[in-house]
Amino acid sequence: MSETKKQKAHVEFVLNGEAVEVAFAPHKTLLEVLREDLSLTGTKHGCELGECGTCAVLVDGRSILSCLMLGLDAEGRRVETVEGMATTDGLHPLQETFADTGAAQCGYCTPGFLLVAKELLAHNPRPSRDEIKDALAGNLCRCTGYIKIYEAVELAAARMRGEEMELPRESVYGLE
Amino acid sequence: MSKNGNNGNLRVVGKPFRKVDARSKCTGQTKFADDITLPRMLHCKILRSDEPHALIKKIDATKALRLPGVHAVITGDDLPVPYGILPVSQDEHALCVGKVRMVGDPVAAVAAVDEDTAFEAMNLIEVEYEPLQSITSVEEAVLIDEPRIHDYGDHGNIHKQVHLEFGDLEAGFREADHVREDVLFFEGNTHLPMEQHASVAHFDPDDKLTLWSSTQTPHYVHRALAKTLGLPAAHIRVIATPNGGGFGGKSDPFNHEVVVSKLSMITRRPVKVVLTREEVFYCHRGRHPVLMKIKTGVKRDGSITAMDFESYLDGGSYGSYGVASTFYTGALQTVTYEVPRYRFRGLRAFTNKPPCGPKRGHGTPQPRFAVEVQLDKIAEDLKLDPAEIRLRHLAKPYSVTANYLRLGSMGLGKCIEKVVEGSDWKNKFSNWDRENRKLPAGKGIGLACSSYICGAGLPIYWNSMPHSGVQLGLDRQGGVRVQCGSTDIGQGSDSVLAYIVAEVLGIDPFDIRVVTADTDLTPVDLGSYSSRVTLMTGNAALQAAERARELLTLAVAEKLNVPGDNLSFADRRVFDVENPEVGVTFAEAVVLAESKFGTIGTVGSYTPPRSPGKFKGAGVGPSPAYSYSACVAEVDVDAETGMVVVERVWIGHDVGQSINPMLVMGQVEGGVYMGLGEALMEEMTYRANRNVVHKFPSMLEYKSPTTLEMCDVKTYLIEDADPNGPYGAKEVGQGPLLPVMPAVANAVYDAVGVRVDEVPVTPEKVLKALQAKRQGKPARYGPKGVPQVTWPEPLKVLTPAEGGDGKEMPRVAVHS
Numbered sequence: 001m002s003e004t005k006k007q008k009a010h011v012e013f014v015l016n017g018e019a020v021e022v023a024f025a026p027h028k029t030l031l032e033v034l035r036e037d038l039s040l041t042g043t044k045h046g047c048e049l050g051e052c053g054t055c056a057v058l059v060d061g062r063s064i065l066s067c068l069m070l071g072l073d074a075e076g077r078r079v080e081t082v083e084g085m086a087t088t089d090g091l092h093p094l095q096e097t098f099a100d101t102g103a104a105q106c107g108y109c110t111p112g113f114l115l116v117a118k119e120l121l122a123h124n125p126r127p128s129r130d131e132i133k134d135a136l137a138g139n140l141c142r143c144t145g146y147i148k149i150y151e152a153v154e155l156a157a158a159r160m161r162g163e164e165m166e167l168p169r170e171s172v173y174g175l176e
Numbered sequence: 177m178s179k180n181g182n183n184g185n186l187r188v189v190g191k192p193f194r195k196v197d198a199r200s201k202c203t204g205q206t207k208f209a210d211d212i213t214l215p216r217m218l219h220c221k222i223l224r225s226d227e228p229h230a231l232i233k234k235i236d237a238t239k240a241l242r243l244p245g246v247h248a249v250i251t252g253d254d255l256p257v258p259y260g261i262l263p264v265s266q267d268e269h270a271l272c273v274g275k276v277r278m279v280g281d282p283v284a285a286v287a288a289v290d291e292d293t294a295f296e297a298m299n300l301i302e303v304e305y306e307p308l309q310s311i312t313s314v315e316e317a318v319l320i321d322e323p324r325i326h327d328y329g330d331h332g333n334i335h336k337q338v339h340l341e342f343g344d345l346e347a348g349f350r351e352a353d354h355v356r357e358d359v360l361f362f363e364g365n366t367h368l369p370m371e372q373h374a375s376v377a378h379f380d381p382d383d384k385l386t387l388w389s390s391t392q393t394p395h396y397v398h399r400a401l402a403k404t405l406g407l408p409a410a411h412i413r414v415i416a417t418p419n420g421g422g423f424g425g426k427s428d429p430f431n432h433e434v435v436v437s438k439l440s441m442i443t444r445r446p447v448k449v450v451l452t453r454e455e456v457f458y459c460h461r462g463r464h465p466v467l468m469k470i471k472t473g474v475k476r477d478g479s480i481t482a483m484d485f486e487s488y489l490d491g492g493s494y495g496s497y498g499v500a501s502t503f504y505t506g507a508l509q510t511v512t513y514e515v516p517r518y519r520f521r522g523l524r525a526f527t528n529k530p531p532c533g534p535k536r537g538h539g540t541p542q543p544r545f546a547v548e549v550q551l552d553k554i555a556e557d558l559k560l561d562p563a564e565i566r567l568r569h570l571a572k573p574y575s576v577t578a579n580y581l582r583l584g585s586m587g588l589g590k591c592i593e594k595v596v597e598g599s600d601w602k603n604k605f606s607n608w609d610r611e612n613r614k615l616p617a618g619k620g621i622g623l624a625c626s627s628y629i630c631g632a633g634l635p636i637y638w639n640s641m642p643h644s645g646v647q648l649g650l651d652r653q654g655g656v657r658v659q660c661g662s663t664d665i666g667q668g669s670d671s672v673l674a675y676i677v678a679e680v681l682g683i684d685p686f687d688i689r690v691v692t693a694d695t696d697l698t699p700v701d702l703g704s705y706s707s708r709v710t711l712m713t714g715n716a717a718l719q720a721a722e723r724a725r726e727l728l729t730l731a732v733a734e735k736l737n738v739p740g741d742n743l744s745f746a747d748r749r750v751f752d753v754e755n756p757e758v759g760v761t762f763a764e765a766v767v768l769a770e771s772k773f774g775t776i777g778t779v780g781s782y783t784p785p786r787s788p789g790k791f792k793g794a795g796v797g798p799s800p801a802y803s804y805s806a807c808v809a810e811v812d813v814d815a816e817t818g819m820v821v822v823e824r825v826w827i828g829h830d831v832g833q834s835i836n837p838m839l840v841m842g843q844v845e846g847g848v849y850m851g852l853g854e855a856l857m858e859e860m861t862y863r864a865n866r867n868v869v870h871k872f873p874s875m876l877e878y879k880s881p882t883t884l885e886m887c888d889v890k891t892y893l894i895e896d897a898d899p900n901g902p903y904g905a906k907e908v909g910q911g912p913l914l915p916v917m918p919a920v921a922n923a924v925y926d927a928v929g930v931r932v933d934e935v936p937v938t939p940e941k942v943l944k945a946l947q948a949k950r951q952g953k954p955a956r957y958g959p960k961g962v963p964q965v966t967w968p969e970p971l972k973v974l975t976p977a978e979g980g981d982g983k984e985m986p987r988v989a990v991h992s
Contacts, residue, residue, distance in 0.1 A: 025292075041211035042204020044420070046370045047453040051875040054370055082204035091202065099198035102842040106666025107201030108208065108370040108420030133883040140875065142370055142421050143666050145849030146886050148842050172192045173837045174844075174893040175598060 013074040015040075016084025024071055030064075031055045033071035034081060042082040042111050046140065053139030056112035057081050063116045082111035085118065093156040094118060101167060103152035105143035113139050117153045125161055127153070187746060188679040189903050192838035195671040196690055197418070197664070209374035209390045209417040214446035217376070218247055218287040220436050221294040222449065223301050224458065225276035225283050228528040228868040229325065230305035232274060235284055239300040245293040247443045249301065251284045255438055259400040261393075261428045261533075263637050265495025267326055270404060270434035276305070277325050277493035278528050279869055280458025282431045287439040287447050310528040310866045314467060314488045317525030318963045325493060325526040330968075335491055335524045336499050339967050340506065340793055342578040343517035343975040348482025352473025354557055358550045359469050361934040361959045362542035362917075364490065365858035366462035367535050368880055371420020373459060374450040375433050377440040385441065386413045389433050392422045392663050393703030396636065398695045400429030401437055416693035419704075422665035423850070424534040427705045428461050428496055457873035461533030462860060464501055464524075465490040466542035469962045470550050478558055478565035482517040485509055487543060488962055489524040489532070496533035498524050500636075500796055504539025507797030509547055510577040511627045512588060512804070513569045516977060518578045521967050528868045530860070534705060536850060536910045540628065541917060545935060548624035548918030552925070556608045562623045562922070563596045566806075573896075578975040580789030580982050584801040585906070587830030587896030588625055591806035594892040595623070595826040599808040610929060618813050620927025625806045626914030630832075630898075630907040631708025633784045633798030642781035644712040645699030646720040648677065650728075650776040654748070654763030656681060656688045658720075661701035662713045663693040667909050668839045669709045673717050675835055676902055680721035681728075682745030683762050699779070707907035710835060711800055712782045714902030720780030727776060731768035732760055785900065791973050791984040800900040803907045804830040807848075807915035809887075813927040815946060818939030820924055822852055825916065828892040832906030837893060843908040844891050851916025853881045857936050933958025 009026040012019065015038065024037045031048070034040045034057070043066060046052035050068040057066045058080040085092040094114050097103070104110040113136060120127055120135040127135070132153050133146075141149065151171055158165035170176075200206045237249040252273035260266045271282050284301050288294035308323045311333050321332030329335040349355055375389040385407060391397050394416040402409035419426055432449045439447040451459065469486040487505040491498045506520030537544075555562045566588075571577065573586035596602070604621045606613045615621065635643060649657040658677050664670040670692055674685040691697055701713055725745060732750045733740040736758055744753045751759025760768065769776050787798030808826045813819070825848050834840040857879040863869045872878050897904025917935050925931050930945035933956055941957040949955035969987060974980030 035211075036213075039213070040204075041207070044208070044371070045210075046372065047875045049453070049874060049876070051453075052370065086203055091199065095199075095202040098202045099194050102195065102198075102668075102838045104195075104198060104201040105668070105842055105846065106370070106419060106421045107197075107206050108666075110201055111204045114202070133886075136883045138882075140370065140880060140882065142368055142423065142850070142880070143846050144842055145845035145847075145889065146883050147845045147889060150883075170891075172841065173834075174841060174891040175594075 009072050011071060011075050013076060014078045016080055026072055028071045029067050030069040030071050030074055031066035034066060040081050040083050044108050044111060054109050054112045056115050056139065058115050058119060061119065061122065063119045080115065082114055085114060093159045094152065097152040097155040101148045101152045101155065103144060103148040109139060109141045113141065113149055121157055121160060125157060127157060186679060188675045188685055189835055190833065190837065193675065193685055193836055195668050195839065196674045196685060197670055206418050208371055208420050209376060209388055210450045212376045212388055214376065214378060217446040217448055218289060218443055219291040219294045220439055220447050220449040221286050221298040222282045222432060222435060223284040223298045225272065225281040226279055227276055227305045227307055228279050228310040229308040230276050231308065232272060232276060232283065232303060233306050234304040236302040237284060240286060240297040243293065243297045243300060245289040246286060246297045248287045248439055249284060250438060250442070255404055255434060257404045259404050259429060260495050261396060261497055261636065262495060262499055264499055267328065267495045268431065270431040278530055280530060282435070285435045285439060287443050310868050312527060312866065312868055314490045314525045315963050317527055318965050325528065329526065333526045335495065335526050336502050337968055338502060338522045338793060339970045341519045341970040341972045343978055345482050345484060345517050345519045348517035349473045352481040353476045355471065355473045356550060356554055356557065357469065357471040358553065358933065359959045359961060360546045360549060362466045362545055363935060364463050364465035364532060364860040365854050366457065366460055366860050367423035367425030368875065368878065369421030369423060369425055372451045372453055372456050373426060373430060373432065375436050376446060376448045377436040378446040379440040379444060384411050384413065385437055386415065387433060387437055388415045388417050390419050390426055391416045392419060392426045392665050392705055394663060394693050394695055395661055395700050395702055397429045397433055401434060404434045405437055405441065413696040416663040419663065419665035422704060423536045424538060424705060425459065425461055427534055427703065430459060453875060454873045457870055458530050460492065460530035461496050463535040464532040464539065464542070466505055467959055467962055468543060468546040470546045472550060472554065474554055476558060477568065478554065478560050479569045480513060480515050483509060483515050484519045485543065486962060487522045489522070490527050491524045492527055492529040492531040494531035496531045498532065501532070501534065501539040503793060503796035505543050508540045508627055509543055510579050511571055511581055511583060511802055512625055513566065514571055515578055517975065523965060529862060536913050537628065538706065541914050544626045544914045545918045548915065549921050549933060552622065552922040559608055561607065563592055563601060566625055567592050576788055576976045579797065580787065580794060581797050582788055584900055585832060585896040585898040586804060587894040588804035588806060590894045590896065591804055591828030591830055591892065592625065594828040594894065595806050595808045598890055598892065599810065599826040601808060618815060618927055620813060620923040620925065621808060621810050622919045622922025622926055623808050624915040624918035624922060626911065627802045627804050628707060628907060628911035628914060629799035630711040630801040630803060630901065631784060631799055632706040633787050633800065634795045635702055642783045643708065644701040644716040644782045646713065646716040646780045647699055648720045648724050648778045650724055650766045652763065652767050652770055654687065654761065654766060656683065657691060658688055658717065659691045659698045660713050660716065661693060661698045662709050663704045665704045667843065668836065669704060669713065671839070672710050672714055672835050676714050676717045677721045680718065680725055681762065682750065683748050707910045710905050710907060711901050714835065714905060715782040716780040718780065718902045720778045723778035723780065724776065727769045727773055728765045731772045732765050735760070735768050788982045790982040791971060793971065801832065801898040801906045803911040805911050805915050807919040809916065809919040809923045811920060811923040811927055813924055813942065815928055818942035820856060820937055820942060822856070822887040822920055824888040824890065826890045827912055828894055829908060829912050830894040830896050830906065831908045832898045832901045833895050833904035834893060835903065835905050840893060840908045841891055844912045845889050847910065847912030848889050848916055849881060849886055851913040852887060855917040855920040855935055855937060857938065859936055929955060931956035931958065
């Protein structure tokens, strides 16, 4: 085995609300640590070069690309992945609306979109369509054309504000 | 029992249910191939060629094998049997034997304890190459016979040439009032699925191999593994993991799938490979770059009298689906508008680039671009409205085209009417009067139409078995298990199975356990390609479910002493329609049936109807049904920068019947999105030197639309039910992409008065066309001509209108 991996780094951080300790080769990215050392494979990868947004997670509430952050830099931070979004009370409203609207087609980019959208709604509970587009501009999706994702975010935002809202008929059945 | 199940009173079909896997996808629980980790698993890295075309003189893996942690290194010598998706193109080796044909060709592979060690070992393998002249384009391939990239094919570096003639073409042109000839080019582009291909192989102590892989076609991978590994197919199990996007890019058997299987056989440990994004660009199999010449004769009213189409495909380094792709560039020109006489000449060349294959629309978006842009020009020549010229001359439903495609339902007229009305076309389109434009300067509007198959009429390898099979198991507790070889690539095919079975059996789709894409556990479905799954697996599921319903009906009718015809299946009950309180629960019905007949399981299968075409080459194009789309695009073109912004797209899609309208909407919007990328920015291009290196094999520089480029989409679902579809359903996964590129190009012309006869329509091309216009040259950017080639003698077929029987006419002279 190569020389670089003999000495493991030991890091402690808060992952989805629980304290974790993990030892890993110091050059590993947070993405690799999450997937390979902590077995949380909900965080996906599309390029490992910071180009696609698929590996986005929240660190101290801010979205970051986990493929560009060293695992070492997670020391003492709060990290949230898709696995932490649902609670015993049920799915997060964004997860519900992504499921309801078909915003997850292949589902591969979905975890990244969910977390970036969660960050958006934490700061802006009533985002306009353009604000949603701006917030999600760093995440690529090849299936949906993004439209069902916007609709899911808008629906979740309304429900989180306590408002009754359903998708417009034209979003489900098309225009008359 | 009627094909429409519960007498038209649908409870599941046509309703926006969640997908059966929606929750697992939204919680990160769906297990993609790279999410699988097995005990003692090794990791594989594949060394790839940095030469575009070279002989392999020597491979030395001594240093790699000495590295601690390395368990095996293999080369082409270990996997000498070739394979390929088409029986006529068995031209790939899992690791190159003797020569490499492109930068990125696999040369050797390592299995090691972890990915870093495998990577380090891969870089210690020494390869000596003897470079050969590289072939970089179709134009070169037709001129340079030697060196040949492959030692098979029609001639030199020409892989395939076809020449089909339907009817008296010259008579057709003589009848025309106006004949136009145009040359257009469609640049190649790639699928760019978010998930990089990954596979895990495990050769177990019982000498059985299991491969988990992100593939759209587990059945074909199964066949390729049996062939290349020399194992009995019965000892191989292929499980297609949910695909993180496919779009056609995971439809071939791939070298890495064979490689990890072999490495697992050697090391007797599980082996995983995950491709880097750069490697995904080398897998490619994407849209062929196609140069096209189209000559069309029309009457003054715009009716077509004859069409002569030529296509030149840059196939890249391997066959892949290319022979089929070549035929597809000539197949569907006839299914939208009446084309009474038609000739097609197609040529596919080998070049030293990643191999092209099937991408969403497989071989048909390129010719559709040419047909629809040329029709726009013809409309201007004749001063006809682009919507009118199309509406007046629609192909007839339930007719047979000049090239022997049997059409079914045809909702294109309704699609056109909807997008024309929705876009306010009549108040925006200026009727070719550039002096009195209705839209402001720089704004433009364009229209185009298209059609796509609902599944290929013939299988990839010749056989007379079903294309799709479904097995149902009914549990006495009331659960139902659906097993089918189909592969969910995000389009929702698992859900479609559940919806259809739930509809027939009157239960909830979420009562159903769907088991798919596992060659050990599921009957064969040919795969998620050619938009075949909803129609074919849907019909197979419908048959299996109706057979189960029949058994339950017999048992319940006996128990309740009610005629079977009176029984209805709904709300998890089986009951007398006249006295709904008289009935049993669905679970009780299964118990009654199991008591009467024994364990309850049924099967269903689907084989497409035979095509009327009997000539050689008639295998590509026939389909049980055809979907139709019409699109209007509104654009804003900045004449200073050449930037094209597509502001809005109106699209009408004839889906026959939505099995789930929400998922249909998602497919339409996703298709428009991908079409927008192809129209404006996506391209597989190579550095302009003999090294044929991809310009930008990365997601950053291979431009694809983000949220900021995606346009507003106004969708109309047209439901012109087709008798061959389950509940009348037709495809939606591929069709809605097709009209977007020509609609955008036509809109750009409307906006600034220049033709960009080439996609992508980039700012540079728009500016060059504007510059040409200012200089008094033809106001266009695009190819000027096609290569000079000798065509084989035509295969002539009389059209149905001429009394043809679908067979080729005897040839007068034959030469190669």
